[in-house]
Every structure is written in structure tokens, then in C-alpha cells.
Amino acid sequence: MARIAEQRQAVDIRVAGVTKVFAGAAALDDVDLDVRPGELLALLGPSGSGKTTLLRIIAGLVEADRGQVFFGGLDATTLPVQKRQVGFVFQHYALFRHMSVAGNIAYGLQVRERASRPSKAEIRRRTSELLDLVQLSGYESRFPAQLSGGQRQRVALARALAVEPRVLLLDEPFGALDAKVRKDLRAWLRDIHERTGKTTVFVTHDQDEALELADRVAVLNQGHLEQVGTPDEVQDHPATPFVMAFLGQAARFPADIRDGRVLVHGRSVPVAAPRATIGQASLYCRPWHLKPVALGQGHVTGSISGIRRLGSMRRIEVSHVDGTKLEVEVPLVTSLRPGEEIGLEILDGVFFPSS
């Protein structure tokens, strides 16, 4: 196992000004992204945000219309996919269906030119080492059709690692698996990443997956990079309303900003604002930023339209008088009942001045 980690120093990936247009619509618009050496970075965004296209441009499977891709100091922009030495794991695994598990893993070594091809014994040794790493020893002679989804995904990862790639790229690695297997594989991928130390980029549309797994998260929306930051940074200091809304439930309130204070319906909210900022704004609140209070108190009023349990808390759904619905987190034991009219006090939130 130690061998795999020491094989090559992790390199950084630099994407500079990458633009891609598909059928007249910009899939990626002037994207700059730096992935640090040895980092596990998540490309997060809704479908159609361009995250898979960006990953495929890094891999060389798609050519960018403009912009450059660097691995370490190497300009890989014009390198064909075969020469980029990336480990790519496909959403639906793309295992070679007519080859055994061992054949799949050994493929990348076997297609090398004679001069750089390892001996048969060496290929066998590396194959069994990788099978060990992905916990599939004893499955050498199985065929992809005889494996479960999770097992196929692990073979796909072993196959990608076999060629000692510069970087590891994963396209929705857990997208086609059921919830339980996803959870298990997340921890396992984190573990593999720590052991191999490869710079790794993975694409996902699942914010929980990105926030739980990644060192940093890059949020994409309609071909634009909205924010890059640690899970804490993007959650606590979202750069744009889109990031705020995409990372979880968020209620939006129109607010006024005056004298360094944020006002909702004329009442001050305990959120600091720079003195220089004046005017209209939107205040976004998570379910735990709101607290139910007696009717007539708090910043807004509404009626409870539903209560459901969420782990160790309860979420109440409140219909605001203006017709919007918002979610509030309350303790498990609560006296609140559906249909009740209540006030809501805003404890915290993130505001964005209206443009």
C-alpha cells in the first residue's frame, strides 16, 4: 500500500479561462480553477451547470474552445487524452464488459508501448495489489456483469489507479448507487484518497456528498464558477445567493440596510452590515436561523402548515402571509401544532444587497 502512495508527488491542476460553447449555449464561461496538490475537490452544481464538461475538459475527453489546463508546470491543453495520464472514473463505470476484473485493471498497463510496459509478473503483482486496495481480492476472474454496482465502481477506481495517473477525476462516482452503498463508499473513497495522496476532483450534484467528502468545494452554476472554498467557507460565507440556496434550505426575506443594521419589516436583525452599505437587500435564513415566538412578536408571522421529524430535530413548515413557505428547525419535543399562527424571530442569516 505504501508503494502506491510514494509513486509520484501530487501535482496541482490549474484551469485558466476555460470556455466551451455547445450548440450556441455557453456550457462553461471563462472558468478559472486551482486544485491544490493532494487535495480532494468537489465540483458541485445542478445538472446543466457545466461541471461534467469541466471535468472532461481537464481529462482531455472534451476540447475547450478557449482556455488552458495545467498539471503541475505542464501545459496539457494540447495533449491528447492518451498522453494526459489522468485516472478517470465514469459515472456508469464503463468497465470493459468482455474482460475479467483483472483484465480491466491490467488494461492500462498492457496497452503501453513495449519499452515502458511492465513485465507480466509485475502487471500481475500490481493488479493484485490494487484489488487489495479496493477490497476485492478473490474477484480477479469475475466479469463486470457478475458484480454489484458498488463493486463495479471499486474496480473502475482500481483500473484508473493502475496507470499511476497524475490526477484522479471522478464523474458522479456514486450517482448510480443506492443510499446505503453511497454512504459506505464515501468513507472508503476518503480513505483511498488519503492513502494514495492523488490530487482528486469529483463531480457531484449532491451537496451533502460534496460537503462531507471534499477538502474544498467549487460551486458551478450555468457555466460560471460561483465560489470555491472549504465546506465551512461555502456554508458560513456563501458568496452568492445561488450558493446559499443550493447548499440547503433557505428562506428569503426582503430587508433594508441602514446605519450598519439589517432591518426586516422595520425590525432590526442581529446580523452585522458594513456602515457603507445602504439600501435594499435580501436576507437568506437557514431553518436553524429562525425561532418560533408568540404571535405578534418576531420579524414575520405565518401559520404552521406541517410538522415532520428530521433526525434529532423537527422541521415545521410555515406558510408566510405573502404565500411563500419557509422551514424552521425546532426541538423534538414541541407544543406547536399544525394550523397554529405564530411569529418568527430571525436569529441569524446572510444578506446580499439587491443589484
Place this chain on the structure above:
Amino acid sequence: MSDMSAALLPSARSAAPVATERDWVRRLTIAVALVFLVLFLILPLAVVFVEAFRRGWEGYLAALQEADAWAAIRLTLNVAAISVPLNVVFGLAASWAIAKFEFKGKSLLITLIDLPFSVSPVVSGLIYLLLFGAQGLWGPWLMAHGIKIAFALPGIVLATVFVTFPFVARQLIPLMQEQGIAEEEAALTLGASGWRTFATVTLPNIKWGLLYGVLLCNARAMGEFGAVSVVSGHIRGLTNTIPLHVEILYNEYNFVAAFAVASLLACLALLTLALKSFLEWRHGADLAGGAHR
């Protein structure tokens, strides 16, 4: 015990009439199908062999060893040996392009591939004659340069290629579309060249479908009558393929020889059928696409 059987009875009784009615319908439809098969497929096939052996083994072998018959057999094998590989290449290229790339005019290309199925073979033969024949569009130029196409092997091959073009492509397009390009992309990211990817990933995935297409293509190439009949000129011992030779022998009232030569085509048909059934039985999933995934 008696309680139990009483409890079981109602369901058994209600199921019985339905089953007998279905049974009755099933037997009738099978009988009709069988009668049809015997009358229109098995009987004619049997007649071919009965007529071929009317004068015994010696008569049969003598008919096949006759010089013109041999020439027809050789020509047919030559035509198939040229046109089938050509259509394997064309079919692979066309289905690869259609299945793996997006481009303008793709649906037009798919329609064009089907054209030989919808055009009468005689018409396609005539078109080649109009292009390459002595009175045809390019005839004088070809004649001046000493190139013979119509009434010669090249013309017969051209007509055969046209008629048999769809078989390989039609078989491979749905198969390749279903398989997608992810495996090829995976091979590329692992460092394989384009040719290597084709040889080690694409070809193994489509080999049974390809063999199936080749089988049907070959059967048609050897048995084609209409298109070849127009461009060949029926020159005995020179431009007669097996089907044309059968017709000539029959028109000359040489029934034993006609049926003897025809029995070769019948044997080819039976062999094709057997291989085809074997492929469908053994590799059905690989023919239809990745059903075993």
C-alpha cells in the same frame, strides 16, 4: 383432508375452462403455421433435393462438375469474397459514425443505408448499367481506357455490394448505439491509441453481431439474382453466378443440372440458418445489445 381439497376445488374449476380454450386456440394456430411451413418452405426445399438426385449421385456430381457450373461456382465465391469484406468495412465505418458521433445529416445517412432494401434489385442493376454500360454515362470513357465494368466481374461486384450493403450496418447500428462510447473513452484515458481501442474494446463488444451481419450479407451476396442478372449479361462460363446459371439450365429443360446447382444454394441457406440459430441461442444478449449488463 377432505376440507382441504374442497377449499382448493373452486380455483381449480374456474381455471380449467380458460386453460382448455387457450389450448384449443394454440393448437389451431400451430397447425395452421405448420401447414404453411410444410407447403411453402419445406416441400419446395425437399423438391430441390429430390429433383437434384433424380439420376442418382453420379448424375448429381456430373452436373456439378460440368465446366460452366464450376465457372459459376467460382465466380459466385469470388464475388462474395470481394463484396462481403467491402461491406464489412463500409458497415463498420457507417455504424461507428452513426453510433459514436453526432453530426448533421445523420438521419439522412440512416435512410440511405436502408435504400437498397426498398429499391427493387433489378432497378439498382439497371442504374449500374446506365452508368457503366457501353451506352451508359461513363461507358465511352471506360471503353476508351479499356476498363470493363458492365458484363464483367466489377459490375457484378458493384451490384452485389449495393444490394447487400444494409446487412452489416443494420445489425451493428443499434448494437453500437446501445453500448455507447463510455468504454472507448475509458480505454483512451488509460492510454490506448484509437486503433488499439477499436481492436481491444469495440470489436470484441460487437463481434457476435458482426458475425451475424456477415452471415446474412454472405447469404444474400451468393444468392442475389435480380441486380446481378441485369449487369452480368449472362455470358456462360464467364459472368454467370450460381443463381443465373440455375435459371439458364432450367430454361434449357436441363432439370437435374438446374436442381443440382440450386441445391448448393439450398445448402448454403440451411447452413446460414443453422449458424444464425446457434448465434441467437448462444449469444443472443450480445446481438441485441448489453442485455447482460
